[in-house]
Amino acid sequence: MTVAVLPFGDAHVEKPRAVLSARGLSKTFGGFQAVRNVDLDVHHARVHALIGPNGAGKTTVFNLLTKFIPSTAGTISLDGADITRTAPAKVARMGLVRSFQISATFPQMTLLENVRVALQRPNGQAVQFWRSLGSLRNLDRQALELLERVGLQDMRHRLASDLSYGRKRALEIATTLALDPRVLLLDEPLAGMGQEDVSVMAGLISEVAKDRAVLMVEHNLKVVSEICHDVTVLQRGEILTTGDYETVSNDPRVRAAYMGNEDA
Amino acid sequence: MTETSLSQPFVGPAAGRAPLRLLAVCIGFAALVAAPMFFYPIFVMKILCFALFASAFNLLLGYTGLLSFGHAAFFGGAAYVTAHAVKVWGFPPELAVLAGVLGAIVIGAVIGFLAIRRQGIYFAMITLALSQMFYFFCLQAPFTGGEDGIQGVQRGKLLGFIDLGQTMNMYYFVLGIFLLGIFAIWRIVNSPFGAILKSIRENETRAISLGLSVNAYKLSAFVMSAAIAGLAGSTKALIFQFATLTDVTWQMSGEVILMTLMGGIGTLLGPVVGAGLVVTLQNVLATSEFPVTVITGATFMLCVLTFRRGIVGEIEAAIVRWKRR
Amino acid sequence: MTMIFGIPVQALLGQLLVGLINGSFYAALSLGLAVIFGLLRIINFAHGALYMLGAFVGYLLLAFAGIGYWPALIVAPLIVGLFGAVLERTMLSRLYKLDHLYSLLFTFGLALFIEGTFRYFYGSSGQPYAVPPSLAGGTNLGFMFLPNYRAWVVVASFAVCIGTWFLIERTKLGSYLRAATENPTLVQAFGVNVPLLLTFTYAFGCALAGFTGILAAPIYQVSPVMGSNIIIIVFAVVVVGGMGSIFGAIATGYLLGLAEGLTKVIYPEASNIVVFVIMAVVLLVRPAGLFGKEA
Amino acid sequence: EPYRLGVLTDMSGMNFDLAGQGSVVAAQMAVEDFGGKLLGEPVEVIVGDHQNKPDIGSTLARRWIDEQNVKAIVDVPTSSVAMAVQEITRNSDTAFLVSTAGSSDLTGKACSPTTAQWTWDTYALANGTGRAITEEGGKKWYFITVDYTFGHALERDTSEAVLAAGGEVIGTVRHPRETTDFSSYLLQAQSSGADVVALANSSGDTMTALKQAAEYGITASGQRIAGMLLFLSDVHAVGLETAQGLTLTTGFYWDLDDQTRAWSKRFGERMNGKMPTMVHAGVYSSVMNYLKAAEAAGSVSGKAAIDKMRTMDINDFFARNAHLREDGRMVHDMYLVQVKTPEESKGPWDYYKVIRTIPGDQAFRPLDKSECPLVKK
Amino acid sequence: MHSSQPLLSVRGLNAWYGESHALHGVDLDIWPGETVTLLGRNGVGKTTTLRAIMGIIRKRTGSVAFDGQDVLKLALHRTAHAGIGFVPEERGIFATLTVEENLMLPPAVDRGGMSVEEIYALFPNLLERRSSPGTKLSGGEQQMLAIARILRTGVKLILLDEPTEGLAPVIVQRIGEMLLALKQRGLTVLLVEQNFRFAAKIADRFYVMDHGQVTDSFTTAQLPDRIQSLNRALGV
Ligand SMILES: Nc1ncnc2c1ncn2[C@@H]1O[C@H](COP(=O)(O)OP(=O)(O)OP(=O)(O)O)[C@@H](O)[C@H]1O
Ligand SMILES: Nc1ncnc2c1ncn2[C@@H]1O[C@H](COP(=O)(O)OP(=O)(O)OP(=O)(O)O)[C@@H](O)[C@H]1O
Numbered sequence A: 001m002t003v004a005v006l007p008f009g010d011a012h013v014e015k016p017r018a019v020l021s022a023r024g025l026s027k028t029f030g031g032f033q034a035v036r037n038v039d040l041d042v043h044h045a046r047v048h049a050l051i052g053p054n055g056a057g058k059t060t061v062f063n064l065l066t067k068f069i070p071s072t073a074g075t076i077s078l079d080g081a082d083i084t085r086t087a088p089a090k091v092a093r094m095g096l097v098r099s100f101q102i103s104a105t106f107p108q109m110t111l112l113e114n115v116r117v118a119l120q121r122p123n124g125q126a127v128q129f130w131r132s133l134g135s136l137r138n139l140d141r142q143a144l145e146l147l148e149r150v151g152l153q154d155m156r157h158r159l160a161s162d163l164s165y166g167r168k169r170a171l172e173i174a175t176t177l178a179l180d181p182r183v184l185l186l187d188e189p190l191a192g193m194g195q196e197d198v199s200v201m202a203g204l205i206s207e208v209a210k211d212r213a214v215l216m217v218e219h220n221l222k223v224v225s226e227i228c229h230d231v232t233v234l235q236r237g238e239i240l241t242t243g244d245y246e247t248v249s250n251d252p253r254v255r256a257a258y259m260g261n262e263d264a
Numbered sequence B: 001m002t003e004t005s006l007s008q009p010f011v012g013p014a015a016g017r018a019p020l021r022l023l024a025v026c027i028g029f030a031a032l033v034a035a036p037m038f039f040y041p042i043f044v045m046k047i048l049c050f051a052l053f054a055s056a057f058n059l060l061l062g063y064t065g066l067l068s069f070g071h072a073a074f075f076g077g078a079a080y081v082t083a084h085a086v087k088v089w090g091f092p093p094e095l096a097v098l099a100g101v102l103g104a105i106v107i108g109a110v111i112g113f114l115a116i117r118r119q120g121i122y123f124a125m126i127t128l129a130l131s132q133m134f135y136f137f138c139l140q141a142p143f144t145g146g147e148d149g150i151q152g153v154q155r156g157k158l159l160g161f162i163d164l165g166q167t168m169n170m171y172y173f174v175l176g177i178f179l180l181g182i183f184a185i186w187r188i189v190n191s192p193f194g195a196i197l198k199s200i201r202e203n204e205t206r207a208i209s210l211g212l213s214v215n216a217y218k219l220s221a222f223v224m225s226a227a228i229a230g231l232a233g234s235t236k237a238l239i240f241q242f243a244t245l246t247d248v249t250w251q252m253s254g255e256v257i258l259m260t261l262m263g264g265i266g267t268l269l270g271p272v273v274g275a276g277l278v279v280t281l282q283n284v285l286a287t288s289e290f291p292v293t294v295i296t297g298a299t300f301m302l303c304v305l306t307f308r309r310g311i312v313g314e315i316e317a318a319i320v321r322w323k324r325r
Numbered sequence C: 001m002t003m004i005f006g007i008p009v010q011a012l013l014g015q016l017l018v019g020l021i022n023g024s025f026y027a028a029l030s031l032g033l034a035v036i037f038g039l040l041r042i043i044n045f046a047h048g049a050l051y052m053l054g055a056f057v058g059y060l061l062l063a064f065a066g067i068g069y070w071p072a073l074i075v076a077p078l079i080v081g082l083f084g085a086v087l088e089r090t091m092l093s094r095l096y097k098l099d100h101l102y103s104l105l106f107t108f109g110l111a112l113f114i115e116g117t118f119r120y121f122y123g124s125s126g127q128p129y130a131v132p133p134s135l136a137g138g139t140n141l142g143f144m145f146l147p148n149y150r151a152w153v154v155v156a157s158f159a160v161c162i163g164t165w166f167l168i169e170r171t172k173l174g175s176y177l178r179a180a181t182e183n184p185t186l187v188q189a190f191g192v193n194v195p196l197l198l199t200f201t202y203a204f205g206c207a208l209a210g211f212t213g214i215l216a217a218p219i220y221q222v223s224p225v226m227g228s229n230i231i232i233i234v235f236a237v238v239v240v241g242g243m244g245s246i247f248g249a250i251a252t253g254y255l256l257g258l259a260e261g262l263t264k265v266i267y268p269e270a271s272n273i274v275v276f277v278i279m280a281v282v283l284l285v286r287p288a289g290l291f292g293k294e295a
Numbered sequence D: 001e002p003y004r005l006g007v008l009t010d011m012s013g014m015n016f017d018l019a020g021q022g023s024v025v026a027a028q029m030a031v032e033d034f035g036g037k038l039l040g041e042p043v044e045v046i047v048g049d050h051q052n053k054p055d056i057g058s059t060l061a062r063r064w065i066d067e068q069n070v071k072a073i074v075d076v077p078t079s080s081v082a083m084a085v086q087e088i089t090r091n092s093d094t095a096f097l098v099s100t101a102g103s104s105d106l107t108g109k110a111c112s113p114t115t116a117q118w119t120w121d122t123y124a125l126a127n128g129t130g131r132a133i134t135e136e137g138g139k140k141w142y143f144i145t146v147d148y149t150f151g152h153a154l155e156r157d158t159s160e161a162v163l164a165a166g167g168e169v170i171g172t173v174r175h176p177r178e179t180t181d182f183s184s185y186l187l188q189a190q191s192s193g194a195d196v197v198a199l200a201n202s203s204g205d206t207m208t209a210l211k212q213a214a215e216y217g218i219t220a221s222g223q224r225i226a227g228m229l230l231f232l233s234d235v236h237a238v239g240l241e242t243a244q245g246l247t248l249t250t251g252f253y254w255d256l257d258d259q260t261r262a263w264s265k266r267f268g269e270r271m272n273g274k275m276p277t278m279v280h281a282g283v284y285s286s287v288m289n290y291l292k293a294a295e296a297a298g299s300v301s302g303k304a305a306i307d308k309m310r311t312m313d314i315n316d317f318f319a320r321n322a323h324l325r326e327d328g329r330m331v332h333d334m335y336l337v338q339v340k341t342p343e344e345s346k347g348p349w350d351y352y353k354v355i356r357t358i359p360g361d362q363a364f365r366p367l368d369k370s371e372c373p374l375v376k377k
Numbered sequence E: 001m002h003s004s005q006p007l008l009s010v011r012g013l014n015a016w017y018g019e020s021h022a023l024h025g026v027d028l029d030i031w032p033g034e035t036v037t038l039l040g041r042n043g044v045g046k047t048t049t050l051r052a053i054m055g056i057i058r059k060r061t062g063s064v065a066f067d068g069q070d071v072l073k074l075a076l077h078r079t080a081h082a083g084i085g086f087v088p089e090e091r092g093i094f095a096t097l098t099v100e101e102n103l104m105l106p107p108a109v110d111r112g113g114m115s116v117e118e119i120y121a122l123f124p125n126l127l128e129r130r131s132s133p134g135t136k137l138s139g140g141e142q143q144m145l146a147i148a149r150i151l152r153t154g155v156k157l158i159l160l161d162e163p164t165e166g167l168a169p170v171i172v173q174r175i176g177e178m179l180l181a182l183k184q185r186g187l188t189v190l191l192v193e194q195n196f197r198f199a200a201k202i203a204d205r206f207y208v209m210d211h212g213q214v215t216d217s218f219t220t221a222q223l224p225d226r227i228q229s230l231n232r233a234l235g236v
């Protein structure tokens, strides 16, 4: 069990233990080093933002953490267990679940079914080929609650393919939450959402973070400043700095590389 | 997306109200029980066999989205095992059928293990190639009797006292197997497991991220489909009392696809209707002037171009449209 | 005499050369498949039938129009290509928006149809087609007698493979084609006449099959079943190569031809399944195929 | 209701040329020549295409017998279908007149009292060719054998004949069915120093092998090629250029004498000038003799008619020195022929020169070696 | 106010996805050299409007006059040659093409497009990664590439769907500057944008959409007066 030692920021505030931590994570794509020696600690009950210019390697870090692509070097541990060599589905079952940058739903299924699929496995109802479909009704209440949380309850019988882009993202988050993950990785959850949805979603994220760890990639700095406890800035595959939003946003290097003269 | 998906969303049960559905099932059952009084029993049995085979195939294609071009291996393989079990080991019919199904499971597990590593068209090509390999195996293996096949397989006595040599006994035995198989498929499709299969078909990456070991699910579905196809093959060996190479050729794999396509991919009844049509067509063509392959080929093209949903699929769609109005 | 695998080196060399010749056919056929698949995402099940068609057109040209091998080498692929173009325009093009499996099924039906038709009119045992006089005879290489025609097959198929590779990987046309594979609507929205491009591609792929067919005519019997005999093996070749690249299709074709040639000496009984066995092994080790890119 | 004869054949597949439509025509000719009436009832020929599938063939045969008053089933290419049909004809007392199917098992292990295997079997071709060529001086044999039961049987039977006639087998290579390229095997055969390269395979494989043998100059280099199973239609298909010099055994050749020419001419007139294969002639002969036998026996029962044939004098343009044995084998003279060179050939279909006649009792498997349970030993 | 004819004039545009009716009579006009922004909540049909103008959706009625030509009747590939360029929401970068091939892909339809050097100067990331496969770029890099390749072709009107989505603030600023620069060159842009503040910096006029129709329109000058009602309409 590694105890987080933070290079910057409010080290004096006692943080809960790191649920997910990575050490020396690196990835090379045929000579191009996309991620270099990244150390990361994600803590329980905190929202951790991963920001950085486009192409900095944020999505790649996500892919590495969830084992969707194998890392070139480094170790990852989840709740103290080493998951460096674990299969992606297994990692998900252990409680590390992600959403995708390009929205990912089951298009020809209704919203309710979308969420229910995610509920099936944790409830031991995934391999039952001998029971009737009706036996899944016990999951409906829970599924509906999740849809409600993202404001999609009224559309529960529509097909996911009929949704607009923004709503697909909302559905995806509901599906992800269905797994009740211990660590939630969100890749630009607010991208493409209308103004009206952004604040709802941001609220949702900080609420779910109360009893789990959240790591998110986000370009909407307003939201980052409002809901994220920790911010890690990635540049050219390397960690530029880590700290709270205040510290990070005043770092001249971060302003130059990422934020420009914009204020949240 | 609706149009691009090979498998139609399942609309079957929605097509009628519960009492109506029950009535339809009863009429269907009565028709099957009475069929041998009006039609040539062997012919009806053959249709039942192929209907079961096509339904097994459809379990994979229609509900998992995997197009197998090698299902003949399970069908024909099981037939060989059953024939061999009866002829050489002296198994009673029920055990021989069981042996055939086990054989199909083994073959299915091996082929499936390799094939599920790729998707879509690759999957189709791999199953085709592997089943062709199995064909060569059957051709060259000493116990399959080469071109002659295993002939003169006795039907024996079911449970030691029902003489399957009697056509009617055999018919009801086959009918029983058919109903059992169809029920199994229906159950699998409309089960929690079936729902997972559907989600995998829709978006595999997402399914993985939800913690589902996608390959294990696919392999299970593949093996289930193989087992039921094997059940059909074993039964066929007993009906016709032989097992030959014809049932392991790639043309046979093609035929089962045609049956499913004609009847309606992803519908419960489609493969049954399709099998009935194709088998009847073959019999009609057998005494006509038309070259069979040309007709088969043309039917394939026509189905794909004009009524992809198949006969049952089109009817169901029409009912749904009509209801909306 | 030196021995390898218990076989005289000379014999082995001979077999390798024979394998190379076979590989030429595999390469040319899998290349055609790869072109059509790579750009249209269609598994052209009818490829074998079109290959047969090429050979038959050659035969018919000779029998009814007195057109000999050399002109036929140009004319036959053109005719087969034209046939492909008509087919694409009238039927296949309606299937692009659908699941790719439909086009597989369609071309499967097409293969049955073409093959059945020819069998109906020309029987199943096929027609003879002679080696052109200018390539008759052979050369004694010391370790084997190499028929001149076979040497020509190697050269011709290699030239066609390289030409195609260049066209697709190194020209602007190629980049249109590759892009259209992924998102035809968008490419068309950029102002490229995609429907025409797709027709051209399919026709080109068919012409490749036709060319291989006429190339094969003097070696094999011109028979309605010649295509279905070879197509499944070519499918396996394609799986082994991985459809990612044109180059992969070509290289794998030659490689598997050689592997098969070797098997014919070492353990001939298995020569028909060696390609499938290799396929299984490759799938276990590298599911994407030797040259394929994992999606 | 008229009596019917069912010609169950392959109308769309690989046996179409050697049997197919020609078999139908031959059967019709026989019925016409017989006068169209059997025991006072009209006789009709009906046709079925079994598509080389035993289930279709056997369903059809059963239906014919049960519902359409079919009294004899004729021809039946593809041994798996023939085997399946034989079970049905045996159980329903229907005559089974086999012409195309050549599996020796039909009159061996699986023999039936209602079957007459009329034209040829693998043993006769293998044995005839093996023995005759060895006696002609081809002592050292090399086999290119298709690797399954059928090929193994051909090879075994031929080898026995070769050894019996004082020859030797110096090598064998087994190839899978539907091989597209025989170069490897041919090269091995070429360098083996054999006198005779024997092709123990069939149809497509044989033709490809022949074509490629010509390409590699096998005959040109002094080796002789023997086809274990070849029909006139195969030779026609590959052409004389390729097939010249090939030695094979056949049960019939159209150009043997005036009788055969006369019949073949009539056949050809109905078949766009095609000359009959031995299968076609065999269909005619078997149907004609069946009709005679049934008439004589006064019964259309398969067993009665076939039994009658056993005691009858069988003699026509096809069947010379012939008789039907108790195992169902029709024994008749066979011919060892060699394919002419293009120069020797004087016109269309002038393909064979007859090297020698193989008397029936030498050509076929002796009765005392038969595995048929019907044979009283 | 506008001297010339509109470059693009849309009247009564309806469009369907299969059976579902997505646009219910959209009317809008764009004059040469303008930058016009479409605003609206998620799913009101902004993207659909762009697709229908371009002809990517085939099932549509109404009229779309561009440069005096009715583009509704044109085959899809002719629309580009008429002078309209499209940057899709999902970017549409080709995986089998390198970055440079992606860039060079759309045929030039007119003179006046940017040169490759100018483009690389604008987007140095692309230069650095020009020989890697297109989809190996990060999301933001892909967005740059998608815009860049249309700039090359010399079209008169660019349909730009949410160009800032998923981009780092610095890049957003860069794109804003770039769009202003393009405006200087006289390029006409129809922009769909959720990022209100961003749009305000570059647009001349706004259209507001709801339920597949244009419900409101105003100029940037009128913006301060409208902010209230707009926030209500957009649900902010
Ligand atoms: N599979 C791959 N092969 C090669 N290069 C890759 C691959 N995946 C990502 N890259 C490269 O790695 C770098 C980091 O990409 P990544 O997608 O992680 O960026 P990001 O930080 O998520 O950017 P954005 O905010 O734009 O989404 C990019 O330059 C990209 O081109
Ligand atoms: N491919 C499609 N098939 C069916 N319906 C669709 C499709 N694409 C969009 N729609 C529907 O059409 C309507 C308009 O969608 P559109 O994508 O134009 O919205 P938008 O305004 O661009 O929204 P966003 O801001 O989320 O991108 C929505 O209700 C959506 O559900």
Ligand SMILES: [Mg+2]
Pocket (backbone or CB within 6 Å): A058, A059, A060, A101, E138, E139, E140
């Ligand atoms: Mg990213």
Ligand SMILES: [Mg+2]
Pocket (backbone or CB within 6 Å): A165, E046, E047, E048, E089
């Ligand atoms: Mg949109």
